[in-house]
Amino acid sequence: xxxxxxxxxxxxxxxxxxxxxxxxxxxxxxxxxxxxxxxxxxxxxxxxxxxxxxxxxxxxxxxxxxxxxxxxxxxxxxxxxxxxxxxxxxxxxxxxxxxxxxxxxxxxxxxxxxxxxxxxxxxxxxxxxxxxxxxxxxxxxxxxxxxxxxxxxxxxxxxxxxxxxxxxxxxxxxxxxxxxxxxxxxxxxxxxxxxxxxxxxxxxxxxxxxxxxxxxxxxxxxxxxxxxxxxxxxxxxxxxxxxxxxxxxxxxxxxxxxxxxxxxxxxxxxxxxxxxxxxxxxxxxxxxxxxxxxxxxxxxxxxxxxxxxxxxxxxx
Numbered sequence: 001x002x003x004x005x006x007x008x009x010x011x012x013x014x015x016x017x018x019x020x021x022x023x024x025x026x027x028x029x030x031x032x033x034x035x036x037x038x039x040x041x042x043x044x045x046x047x048x049x050x051x052x053x054x055x056x057x058x059x060x061x062x063x064x065x066x067x068x069x070x071x072x073x074x075x076x077x078x079x080x081x082x083x084x085x086x087x088x089x090x091x092x093x094x095x096x097x098x099x100x101x102x103x104x105x106x107x108x109x110x111x112x113x114x115x116x117x118x119x120x121x122x123x124x125x126x127x128x129x130x131x132x133x134x135x136x137x138x139x140x141x142x143x144x145x146x147x148x149x150x151x152x153x154x155x156x157x158x159x160x161x162x163x164x165x166x167x168x169x170x171x172x173x174x175x176x177x178x179x180x181x182x183x184x185x186x187x188x189x190x191x192x193x194x195x196x197x198x199x200x201x202x203x204x205x206x207x208x209x210x211x212x213x214x215x216x217x218x219x220x221x222x223x224x225x226x227x228x229x230x231x232x233x234x235x236x237x238x239x240x241x242x243x244x245x246x247x248x249x250x251x252x253x254x255x256x257x258x259x260x261x262x263x264x265x266x267x268x269x270x271x272x273x274x275x276x277x278x279x280x281x282x283x284x285x286x287x288x289x290x291x292x293x294x295x296x297x298x299x300x301x302x303x304x305x306x307x308x309x310x311x312x313x314x315x316x
Contacts, residue, residue: 017135020128021092022176024099025083027125029177032083033184035076039192041066045200046216046224049232054253057113078102086132087173093139096132103129192219195239201301201312215312223248231285244294244303250285 034040043063047055055063065072078098085095103126110119133140197217206212216224217237225233225248235248259275280286292303301312 013135017092017132020132021086021095024125024128024132025086025095026176026180027121028079028083028086028099030180030184032076032079033181035072035079037185037188039184039188041072042192044216044218044222044224046218046226046232049214049216049224049226049230051253058115058117061109061113061115075102087169092132093136096129096136100126100129100133193221194219195221195237196296197237197244197301200315202315203310204300204313205311207309212310225288231283233285233288235287242293242295244292246288246290246292249287250280255279255285 031040041062043059043066047059047063050059052060065075079102082095082098082102085091085098087095103122107119107122107126109115110122195217198219199217201215201217203212203214211228212225213228214226216226218224221237221239223233223235223237223246225235225246227233231250232252233248233250235246238245238247255276258279259272262275263271290305290308292305292308295302299314301314303310303312
């Protein structure tokens with residue numbers, strides 16, 4: 001008769017720890033890959049046009065951590081080291097300590113800075129790190145409180161059938177890491193596209209009634225235009241052969257406050273639309289839609305149509 005796979009508390013505990021170790025390691029490597037490829041801690045070029053109090057917690061945190069690329073790489077290195085340490089039983093305790101040293105801080109940032117989208121995953125990863133710590137508490141207690149340390153702090157009694165496939169991890173780990181590394185790169189290529197206009201452009205000469213001061217061509221064909229009065233317009237760019245189509249709408253905190261102060265009918269789209277048009281009329285901030293031809297000459301961009309002509313110089 002074939003022997004049945006024996007399941008006991010030690011097997012369950014080992015299996016749970018194994019799942020936590022590999023899942024956390026995979027997520028740490030994915031976050032590190034995102035920092036290496038630049039999909040984390042990257043802010044819009046036009047963020048400098050925003051006041052500090054207009055930034056939400058996510059944009060403020062992203063800009064702060066993205067200010068230094070070296071610091072971001074150091075965080076990525078710590079996450080990679082923690083991931084590697086967690087994958088091997090002999091180093092899992094060091095990996096757990098390193099993991100919790102930065103995961104608790106990340107969780108607090110997500111909670112207190114209102115980064116709601118990232119909070120659930122941060123809570124899960126922190127909880128898994130705490131589980132790895134508490135399930136091996138005897139060893140941690142013995143080490144940190146100077147007690148006599150036993151070699152096996154908890155029993156790892158595994159069925160022999162499971163021990164025979166331990167070698168499989170040496171295939172699984174490289175596949176897992178390579179898939180995540182290049183998967184993050186593929187996401188960057190698809191969702192963080194740069195067109196040929198990408199960058200910050202300063203208007204050097206203008207032959208137009210539009211008082212445009214700067215144009216930011218952002219990722220994914222996003223557009224930010226700043227006029228000489230400091231008004232900011234956000235929109236999209238569409239490109240066809242040697243023509244570009246710029247569409248942008250003015251939005252500001254003052255517009256939002258104006259609507260809130262003067263809205264008489266609560267949740268009325270018609271009322272909000274009327275007030276928006278009124279605000280734009282008196283502040284000369286109407287939305288714009290422009291079809292222009294363009295020409296590149298080194299770091300200079302010329303765009304024009306029948307009503308306007310702009311010479312823009314690339315800042316960075």
